[in-house]
Amino acid sequence: MGLLSDPNRRRALISLLTRLNAPICVVCYMAGVAWFMGLAFEPFTLRTYMSENAMGSTMVEERFPAGERALGTGREFSAHKKKAGGMPVDWLVKTMQSRGLEVFTQRFSRRLPFPDEDKERYMVKGTNVYGILRAPRAPRTEALVLSAPCSPGDDNNQAVGVLLGLAQYFRNQVFWAKDIIFLVNEHDLIGMQAWLEGYHHTNTTGMDWSPLQGRGGSIQAALSLELSSDVVTSLDLVLEGLNGQLPNLDLANLFYAFCQKIGVLCTTQGKLQRNDWDSVSGYSHAVQTMMLMVMKQASGRPWGDHGLFLRYHIEAATIKGINSFRQYKTDATTIGRLLEGMYRKLNNLLERLHQSYFFYLMPSLSHFVSIGYYMPAFGLLALILLLRALDLWIQLATPPPRTEDGVADAEQMSSPGVLSVLTPLVISHLTGVALYTLPIHFQEIAVEHFPVSETEAVVLTAIAVYTAGLALPHNTHRLLTGRGTENGWKVLKLVAVLYLAVLLGCTALINFSLGFILALTLVPVAAFVTPDVPKALSAFIMVILSPACTLLFSVFLFQELQEMPVSFLDGWMLYLSVISQGILDHALYGSLVYPLVALLVYPCWLLFWNILFWK
């Protein structure tokens, strides 16, 4: 503090910061990116370890024997599913009852705001069936959930089979201390949303569901199982949930520990972990895995049925069976044993999972990067914004060195008027509101006047509003003040930079990946845009770095990382469907990415666009 209270030294420091502002910013940006890339380097990361004592040292023995019978049940389920043309409710109820469960059903219906073309659904009606295995001598205060989706076609029949097999096996065991709920949900996430809302009696998205009859108290943990083949080569763990929420790391540790114990290949993001971290390919593998996690988390959508549990503070993950061309296969009995082991350990829990991390990234299943390690990468980017803001503040505070006609000028400069700042702010936010509301409201009009489907109408309206927004605000300030003053854009930029810093900071705290990706593209824009730079080139760069283009690049990068590169046209189609999915996720499950981008990030970017065209 002595450094700052000494005016001389303070002046020196300030002049250093203003003089070297640009180089420091560049260095910070490079350092931030480098730090982030370094996170995937194995020596810099920590090995995962079990923090929860109740799950760590206790031994359990897995004895589940009936994998074959479970697959048989799965085949039976598939036959009944075909016959019923959907969820075979009666058969499931009867089967669960014969396994000694208390069985209940829940009906739900939902009309989507516009048709979902990926999954081909609009009016959704369905039934969830769940059976509760009551733990002996337990007072119905705690429960665990095992769920399997009833998917259309031939998918996930084996998952339901294994679920029923486990139910039968678990029923005969005496050691349960928590009720176990076996749930078969229809229409994947929509059914899950209905069930969870029914269980907790909330209604966040305006869905119709019938109230639940049976409950098991507060749910401690949940696993969702997806299995579409009789044998699998590996099991994939999906953690990313709604709005980028992640379950407690101990759940991932538990899965990894049992995979190691039983000898099942396990992956995360569909990538096996490699041991050659010191080679270039090993490192790039880890980077790919981590980048995939970052992309998925940033998307803010639930990547499995587990994703919706996280809102209710229930630790949940999805386990996916993957059948590839590898030699080594794992049968259903082994998967059953793995799940049995996990449930027995979860059953031992005395408290909710809370010991380990909730904020982490995983470059592989056995290594993780905790929040303390990845936050500096974002911090370095955010620092650029603060440095620019400081620079602008100083520029505004110190009068220009001119002395002759400076008197009149300074007076004018010192008070650029609230309106000249407020007007662009308001107008860009109104554009944001339009982007948020218009696509869904105007879909019918659009369908009438143009030869497009509803979904296309929504997406194209969104893109149209977005593009229109580029033209709208950059001249508006002239309506009020006549012409942009020199100080006017500085004040506006100061406001915009601070706004962006707060916005990104908050986003990164909740969803690091989203905050970081947005910072990567928006920070350079924010840092270097002035009215004085060459217009055409800057405008081009700004459009390239705008949120919409960021999304487009992300789509291509994601496909590249998944080793499924697409052509530009396919990528464009994918891009359109991603936009529609984002809007749907918001309407159906309350995902916050779309409103965040439309209402806050995009207007913020428009402010910088405004500054570029100030003169």
Add this chain to the structure above:
Amino acid sequence: MAAHRCSLSALLLIICSLLVFIVADSEKATLTGDHHATAVDNLQTVTETEEGAAAEEPAVEEERRWEETVVEEATADKEDTSAPETVVQSSVPQPKDDFQEELVIRPLHSGDIYASFQFRTLWETDFMRGNKVSHYRLFPKSLGQVISKFSVRELHISFTQGYWRTMQWGQPFLPSPPGAELWVWFQDSVTDVDGTWKELTNVLSGIFCASLNFIDSTNTVQPSASFKPLGIGNVTDHRFLRYATLPREIVCTENLTPWKKLLPCGSKAGLAVLLKSEKLFHSSFHSQAVHIRPVCQDWQCKTTSWELRQTLNVVFDLHTPGQGKLEWSLFKMFSRTLTEACPLASSSKIYIDITDDPQGEQFEVSPATHLLSQAMVLGDRRTFSVYDLTQQITFGTVRSLNLLIRWKSSEGDMLRPLLHAERYVAGYGLQTGEIHTLMYNNHPYRSFPVLLLDSVPWYLRLYIHTLTVTSKGKDNKPSYIHYQPSKDRVRPHLLEMLVQLPPNSVTEVTVQFERALLKWTEYTPDPNHGFYVGSSVISSLVPSIVAMDTNSTREQPLFSSFFPCKEESSYFMRVYTEPLLVNLPTPDFSMPYNVICLTCTVVAVGYGSLYNLLTRSFQIEEPSPGLAKRIANIIRKMRGVPPL
């Protein structure tokens, strides 16, 4: 409004007087002629027809088997009539106490099996009068001393592990909430009720090896209407009543052993031989209780005696998938067989509920018995096979009784009990929430009132203005509400309501709450487990099933079946909901928490200087001139020359 309340209290009075009447009535019945049929009585309401009545009835029953039993009944009756005389004769000059034991076994709808033990000790004495009672025979001395020292009028304590599954098992004979429950009526001579209560809980905690000492003012309430005295006495001022539950209490062997020691025969002889903890705690439900109350000794109620009832209820899980017939035996269940009755017991019987199987198709009981008994239990007429352990013939040639039942289970579909309830916490997040209590009235055409008692700890701050009661989508205004708001760290919320449940409906009571932030020392060692909220209690007079079937398939004399009989028309029932586990906002009591604390401290310390920097303007000050210079300046000023 006042009139409204008046009528309400009148109604309450009627309900409880009716209760007392019924109970007293049942007592009369048990004391006058009957010595066995109390098997299955709920403490609350026992309306039983005795064996005598059963013996009369067979004439009108058309079945063969009944006829056969008439002879046996007659002989049994003879024995029965002779037995009490001897008992009375022997007990009149002796200390006037009496011990009975019985076991009721009922195969449940779900295929599980329910065993209910009851041990009753009656003693005609007066603990309250000045003379000190020092000679104890059958009555346990420890409890006798508790009664006299703390001037207890009635004491009910239960320890339960598990939740009674009404939807699968039907109604229990004796309901009890998960965990420990204790309610006590004190004599009106007690001045410091709270102090006595505190001492009493500590003493009981020692007697039963349970953590009853955790009962303090924060979980004790005084219900105004839900818990009325079950014994004789007409003081119903709830100042002398204390009620507390500990939903987290775990019941195990250490509670069973002291409970068994209260029995006259211990676990050495009689039915108590079966009470082996390794089997009792290998079950789906376990509940043990002790009830002490004063009862009438005779018809005119000239003398009173103390009744100690020890009950133990267990449900064994017999789930074996894919097996048509279930098999059960005493040995399989308790890993013991019976060889004798308790020598001190005046009556020792086993009842097996065979109501669901009048034709003997589903059940096979061996050894077969010829004694049958009928009783009204919880509004339902049940038939029991009776085994009298005081008769040597019961044990047969092998000198040991190992009852064996085979029956077909009808798993799957759930029951629709006339009254049942459930409760859950709605909402998400750690700031607010909503408690939902659902009460189901499954009676097809009759509505009945229920009393709902909710005791919620202070750290859930109830927003009582959000209280809603709805049934069938319409607002259902409770006719009586007694609400006592909580005081932080002193007493819990108490909410009592009298609600009319419309026929065939679900009534939903919701109230919102806010989760309080506790002081850091108030958190339990496992704060992330959550905090318990005890079961809510629903007490009601439920229309009986027997009164429900008007066109009975069973042939009855026409003259007997026009008006529903009053005693049978409704019965008292108490239903407990599940306890709740609620998460409170909990600081992360770990390393990051410490880091946050430290960081905050550092920031707080650094804040002052930062604030200084931001608010002050700094200027370079010339060093103050020396003395000589100042004097020189004064002189220069006087000379009118500019200073140095």
